[in-house]
Amino acid sequence: MRNQINVLCHFLLLWVVSSCTHTPVSEGRVKTNLAVPYEAIGVLSPKSIHEVKNDLTLGCEVLDRDYADYHQYKEYIVPLGLKKIRLQAGWAKTEKIKGVYDFAWLDSIINDAVGHGIKIWLQASYGNPIYEGGGTPYLKGGWPTSEEGKTAWNRWVEAMALHYKGKVYEWEIWNEPDINKEQIKDYKSLTDLNIRTAEIIKRIEPDAKIAALALAFADAEFLEKCMQDFKERGKLELFDWISYHQYVFRPEDVYPKVEKMRQVIQKYSDHIKLWQGENGAPSKGYMGGALGAYQWSEVSQAKWALRRMLGDHGRDIATGIFSIADMNYGGNDAIKKKNVKGLLETNEQNQVVRAKVVYYAVQHLASVFDLLQHSVDVHRFEVKTDYPYSLFAYQDEKSELQSFLIWYDEATPTNFNQPTPVDVEVAGGKFKNPVWVDLLTGKVYKIPAGDISKHGDKYCFSNLPVYDSPIMVVDQSLIKYE
Template sequence: MKNKIIFFQSFPDIRKLLLICLLSIFCWAISPSFVYAQRIDTSANRVKTDFNIPFKRIGSIKPRTTHEIKSSNWILGCETLDRDMADYEQYKEYIAPLGIKRLRMQAGWAKTEKVKGKYEWAWLDKIIDDAVKRSFQPWLETSYGNTIYPNGGGVNLSAGVPQSPEALAAWDKWVEALVKRYKDKVKDWEVWNEPNFGDNTINTPEMVADLNIRTAQIIKRIQPDAKISGLSMGHIDLQYADAFFKILHDKGKMSLFDNMTYHDYVYNPDANNGHVAELRRVLDTYAPDVKLRQGENGCPSTGGFGRGALGDYAWSELTQAKWNTRRMLANLGHDIECSILGIIDINYPAVNSPISKLNVKGIIESDSTKRAIRPKMAYYAMQHVTSVFDHSLRRIKQVHPTYNPNAVAAKGEVKYNKSTDRSLAVYGYSHQTTGKQLFSIWVDEYIPTDSNQTRDISFTFINGNFDQPVYVDILTGGVYEIPANQWSKDGSKYTFKNIPVYDAPVLIADKSLLSIR
């Protein structure tokens, strides 16, 4: 034994090698793919609130991964990678467990072409290749501009679009090179982010329409089956939108676009439904077949001026979770695709940005180093949404309130009566095959609060279809038995008594529509 010790001590390089090996094993153990997966709480009681339901809990919603969901209404914001405000490597392991396939990203002309005529693709290749390998579907935006060209457009929010002949020619080359490189991996494109951001008067509707047209034409020439999003309006400005749409229509270019996107941050997530309907009517004037897409929206998890849209309110992780799920389900209830900003908190202070503090709209907590710290409550609540509302459900387009609990509903229509005159959001869905139903319900008349106080409200659904109705709280994922003495059936009329309702979504659903653990 003594000889062995002397032998080991006489070879310090061996000890160093062993130490390096041990450190390598340790580093592997704490690598992103190992650690981040461990930071996702998979327990049934991971969301803890003071939500008190007087029903028997029979389980919880089982989250489903991207690979388990064929398609859905949801898009996940993975923005600002082009300006290094977030790090894809930090959060990539969190995406698949969330159950969302489509990812919104900016391509970053200025980050890719730092020397005129020379493209450095390595940073974007790494992201796109990894996303596609994981079966994600990038929705890639061609903006922003590039300051190496005169009047080449800015590189941030409120930036002007490229204007000079040299810059526009370089833009055309950039778009062509971008699409040729990724046409086999990216099918969904967008042109320029929020041209009317804030008080921006630089980007007129005429300039932005022309840029959208020239960009879309290049994309379609190279990739005829591409889907292109136009406008990407920073806030709903009906006059701006009307001018933009009219130019596309008059030039016969509206058919280049699959959808028109808008971003509309409002404190009450349900407050803009009427405004969006007005935008739809404006678009219908020119292109009734072109869809609307809510291309970006989200809510902070803490308040504070300088944190971006909606920052001047006392938000919390609870109110963020309520806001995000209400917005997701309201968009679904109006057949509008929904993108949530974003996967992680964004480090805007790292660059010259109009937002001066960490933008805490992420559903994963981050810090000034851009590291992923932990999922917030909204992450888990959104898992519950994506698990339930997938391609297997069809929206019941005619769900109408009635004051008469004995009313008659036409085929394909559902009428409901509620025991309150308070404003509620009520949307209905049926299974594509079985026809069994689900209704999402929440109080929609005010900004989400930190209170989970419920009101007991009774409902009658005419033309209902349930075998075993259960109650679901979307925030916690809890699934509860509705007591036999609190629901009844009379033909196709179903009555539910004293159902707890509050300012976050709850469901009355046939149990067969849920994945329960």
């Protein structure tokens, strides 16, 4: 009996520790100079992946090249609230001797993640220089071109699919092939790579879902060439998504290009969807990787992440954030400086220094994301302002109460946090006790009764503070805060 009590106490202790790890909730967790003329009543409570239903993706890439260390940051994943991670499988790290596959490094990651209830999205890439014409292990290095390289790639994919059968059900093929401007001229070699890889995976794991292409750019013209080739070869059914990245300074600038991509996909398939597979902004200016040429801060990084994720989701695009931790790129790769798009700051040894503002902002978003599943027609909303804005609205399935998100979207996110009030009228609005939530800081504010009115079937909000980071108006009963 004593042993049973000891075991029970042990598991209770583990539960308490795991529940509290890296989820501090206090007014000072994220501080900005945002001034809101409302009474603050609390801060959003974080939710772990075990408390949410979302399918948001967290980037955990570059482990194949040791630019980050999963085991240094893994304890931050579950409390963040994003249920899926994107990994790169690292052919060159797995097969250092021809025909000998050592998955131990990747096993330690996937087994740990799956054991914590995290879903895996596994990307097959990059090349392997032990084979003539096998490509390189680096970004922009090019995929296998020789017959020996292609055959070796096929064998590795088969071995990997067999090894992770029953653990990995979602896959992606190669990363940003279109940044290799010479090789991409032969686009049929890329479609062939995608088809061969998908067929191997599907043969071993028939229930697998696969994202094709993983394009760096939202290029509808190039996509059409690939889709046409997939169609001519009768292979469209192999794929469930077309994944893409397309980094832009102002998040909303991407959507005209993405809409053209969607139109191309719909021309060829009624089942393939879009997946924004990799995107994020730096926390410092003029560092390595995309979007470096801007004077970023942790605040503007966090605003960018919220705007891109919510903008994607509001347009029915699968989405996520890149990346969990800062990345110490090596001199042989296409990126020469440290890539500081991480939600976590790391040192040169890949150890976590601290969580950045963006970590908490994404955590706030994850805590309310399950409320954003049933959209409301935004044409029912009239916003009285002279500034460009984004707005998305949703309705809770059970209570039928509505919520909406709004932010100014005229420019790249800034450090300026002074809100400008707007009036919002909602035809057929269904609100009971709405509160104002700043997703950046997580703070929850009471909207004064004098700023809320109803005229016929219109629900009116007067002097609603809006700035260049998403705020949410939601019923107090639908959120958890403390």
